[in-house]
Amino acid sequence: MMDNLYLDKLKGRITDSEYDRFYQSFRNEVIQINTRLASLQQAENDYFITAKYVLDLLTCAYELFISSDVEERRQFINLVCSNLIIEDDKVLWELRKPFDLILNCSDNLLWRD
Numbered sequence: 861m862m863d864n865l866y867l868d869k870l871k872g873r874i875t876d877s878e879y880d881r882f883y884q885s886f887r888n889e890v891i892q893i894n895t896r897l898a899s900l901q902q903a904e905n906d907y908f909i910t911a912k913y914v915l916d917l918l919t920c921a922y923e924l925f926i927s928s929d930v931e932e933r934r935q936f937i938n939l940v941c942s943n944l945i946i947e948d949d950k951v952l953w954e955l956r957k958p959f960d961l962i963l964n965c966s967d968n969l970l971w972r973d
Contacts, residue, residue, distance in 0.1 A: 862886050914958060 865886065869879040917924075925936055937944070941953040955963060 911958075914962075918959075918962065 862883065865874075865879060865882050868874045869876070874882070921936075925933060928936065940956060940959050942956050943952075943954045945952045954960070
């Protein structure tokens with residue numbers, strides 16, 4: 861579009877002030893698109909880093925839990941579980957995301973083979 865805008869200016873189809881106004885508008889749009897693209901790329905990178913940390917945590921979760929003090933264990937349980945309830949000598953809980961999805965995937969035989 862910027863090339864066509866420049867050609868319109870050269871051929872006298874638009875004035876210099878119209879050219880400047882359109883050019884600035886196009887430049888601002890390009891800057892906004894590039895900013896949004898950079899933000900999306902950062903979000904994608906953050907997603908993969910977070911996924912890696914979660915998987916690393918789960919790989920050594922048992923050892924970390926056993927070797928931790930009471931406060932660290934509480935923090936770990938709060939990270940993984942929600943809605944903890946004691947009912948008839950049983951502890952009931954719900955897994956937080958993404959741990960619930962990981963558990964559901966581990967139940968699938970195709971993922972374990």
